[in-house]
Amino acid sequence: MTPPTSGSWQRLRANRFASVLVILATLSLGILIGTVISSTVKGNEKQVSSSDATPLQIPEPKQLSNQFAQIAKQLEPAVVNINTESTMKHPSIKGRRGQQTPPDDDEDNQDDQDQGPGGGQDSPFQDFFDRFFGGQGGGGQMPQQDLRQRALGSGIIIDPKGYIITNDHVVDKADKIKVNLMGDPETVSYDATVIGVDKETDLAVIKINVKHDLPYAKLGNSEGVQVGDWVLALGSPFGLNSTMTAGIVSAKGRNIVPQRQFQQFIQTDAAINPGNSGGPLVDMAGEVIGINTAIFTTGGGYQGVGFALPSNTVIQVYNQLIAPDHKVSRGSIGVEFNAVANPAVARVYGVTTGVTVANVTPNGPAQKAGIQTGDTIVSVDGKPVKNGDELVADISARKPGSTAKVGFVRNGKEQSASVTIADRSKLYAARLGGGGEEQGEGGEGQPQPSKFGATVQNITPEMAQQLKLPNTKGVVVSNVKQDSFAESVGLGRGDVILEINKQPVTNEDDFRRIQGSLKSGADVVFLVRPRGRDNGTIFMAGTLP
Template sequence: MRYVYALTTALALGGAATAMTLHQPAGAQTAQNEPGAIQASAPRAGAPMSFADMVAKLQPAVVNISTTQRVQVNTNPFAGTPFEGLVPGQQGGQPVTRQAESLGSGFVISADGYVVTNNHVISAGQRGAVVESITVTFPDRREFKAKLIGRDVQSDLAVLKIEGNNLPFVRFGDSREARVGDWVVAIGNPFGLGGSVTAGIISATHRVTGQGGAYDRFLQTDASINRGNSGGPMFDLKGNVIGINSQILSPTGGNVGIGFAIPAEQAKPIVETLMKGSSITRGYLGIQMQDLTADLAESFGVPKNTGTIVARVEPGQAAEKAGIRQGDVIVRVNNQDVTPDQTLSYLVANVSPGARIPIDLIRDGKRQTVTVTVGTRPPEEQLAQQFDLEDNDANPQDQETMGAASLGIAVTPLTPQIARTIGADANAQGVVVLGVDASSDAAGKGLTRGDLITTANRVPVRTAADLARIVGQAKSGGSKQVLLFVQRRGLGRYVTVQIPG
């Protein structure tokens, strides 16, 4: 089970079926809830007053999925401390191999035994652990050993196969027809309690949780979701699978009524590809993206919630070949607007590699269109290494030349020696932050010792005097902030810092 502050899954439905019919107000000065504008109506034809009959037909196809894992455990309680190897009876402290288990949910999608679940349900729970076996258990307690047919880490989906015939199964529906307020039913195995049924409504569609990537777009529900529900199906009232329960938003790890399911419209084609033994390919531009916040939008001179900033362009990748530059604001991809609900990473990743598409961007306040031949997204492991955020140990050595601009930061020019120390590119230029006033806006925006500032108001800086001059010019021009481009261990972002009065 995964969390968004902790991410996990399974959706539900519950209650009596009362439908509401919303009529548009007659005029602009009419309240949305004007008396008579909203009327309770009888349940639509076919809507159940109870879910019992529907659940009785669906429940046999929902399964419990468990794994047996081999984990190495260090039995020395003083391991990693100065007392390791010094305490009698603890010499050596050699790791021992133990077994661990995990529990989740899934559902059968064919009579011959193909099973869908979340990838994290059948993955190793600890670093270094090895999954030895996967077991699928039906509500009637029949158990089958499962073979992993395919998995996709980014979408968090996996397909298993068990040997059997005439097995109960369910079909995918069309999640595009789902509307906020629709009833949904979830069946799963929270805490190993097999066949648990919950109910709720769809709280939101196309919900972006902030994880990024091609599949950061979920159905949100208020159904009760807990550990073990991951991988289970979300049903509409027709009994179709419209979502795969995947995550919950929870400050405590328990259900607080905010759960997320992978929409069937995204899951079905991935599942079909994995069943064929094929891998999933996604589009890739080769850029580092940064969200366009309100203060950044002001600095770039673009409307809020419109587009995504290009914080870095990878050499040799599709974006560079098309002429996209750092600092561009991409506002439209393949004739679709970039918005908070339709992110740049989502749009690009869902374009087939090799396709030529138009991309609209804003550069220096002017809108232009470039044509990009979309590349292939590298494996997630490679991307994780490429964009490493573990960066807070930077420790540049003091230099003879240092200066403080009126931003509450002390900086020094970047030298080859400092570049090696902070992990900057050998060809990088800029000034390195030596210290930050804890009471300054720069500190509040996260600037720290070892950060590399390459531009201020999109003008290159090489010395402390360059930075001070640009800040002074901005202040003289009536600006209250300066736009910095800051790199940390090769990962860059734009930061707006307030100029003290």
């Protein structure tokens, strides 16, 4: 192949260089044209957008529903924060066991202590005491010195002179009660004194002294409350002052506390938490229709169900607590009946409505009037009685010493008797060996400590299983009063009393009978199976003061 000449090569190189220049010039011209067109389009877009768009404006404020806000402004100044301080005495262990606590009992109770309030999850005793007695089991290794305990609750001012309604469990056993008013600095508090308490309804009246009238709340009529009504709960949950939650009334007439006849609650889903106790439940008229008292919970906090004591009950109790005697007096006729009506009883006794008497208190008003076990009370002063709640509500509201015409059915024949109403506490004090309150119409009153200072209960098979007892013999101690004879000899919650002074104790009646027969100065020897032992007994003894 013949190589190109130098002249041809020079012409070819010149043509290539010219072609490259033409290409570069063409590309540059295209880029320039595109940029101009693009800028023109963008300018046109901005021009169209700015001419067609409508500027936004801030609207005038609308008047929305402000009923909750109005109620909050009206009621919050009357809601108070209550702080209490009390001394928890170390339980006396003198004579309690006569020896060191068994290791297995130590381990269980140490678990309770480490877990704090509520106890260890695996503790059957804690479960037992929470379920049946509503508190901790105690026992175990504890500090030997007294402990200072602080508690928090709420209250509502219902008198400009400084009278406040709260729960008894908020101020119970408190050495100091401090009240903080809304709007005052947290460092400003007022000392409060207890005017009176009612254990049956868990209500207390306290008072603070101020130099000026205080804002106060008005109590409404709780009978008008309907399921589905809006309600507000005010208080200091977890110490958060001036907190308001909203909900509805989800049920009425709830009886949630065993052996408490006078606590029938309004149920609500307004959030109620620890610290709300004693605060008001308010309706949409701004009136207090309940006092927040309890919650249903498995975790210690709000789970959608709370309970408030109805205002009608609160008013009745308050009026008696501010009276000169500062105590609540309730009537009784001295009968007991099953808490839950049993259709079989009605069929056997031939009465489908009313209250069939299961027991008549010896020398009580009913027995003196001729009423017997098996009679069915159907009316009081001509007003029909359908169930035990109605009977208790009617009789307890009557003044001791007054009379009532009680209608009853015996062997299919209706009869009547004039019954003199007795004071409940006095009627049953003798039965309990002095100093206690009665078990109540229906046998549902809270058992009270008496001469020994110990409250006992019959042992059911379920209790025996929970306490790991070999059988149901004896009675179990459910509570021991501080500084009482029972505490001094070493009795504690969960102990099982088998004998007193060599006399067998098979049930509560045996305990009361033996207790009532002993006088001051008598030697008392308990044969006890200590809590935590499924076998083995010890003596606990002392001289009755």
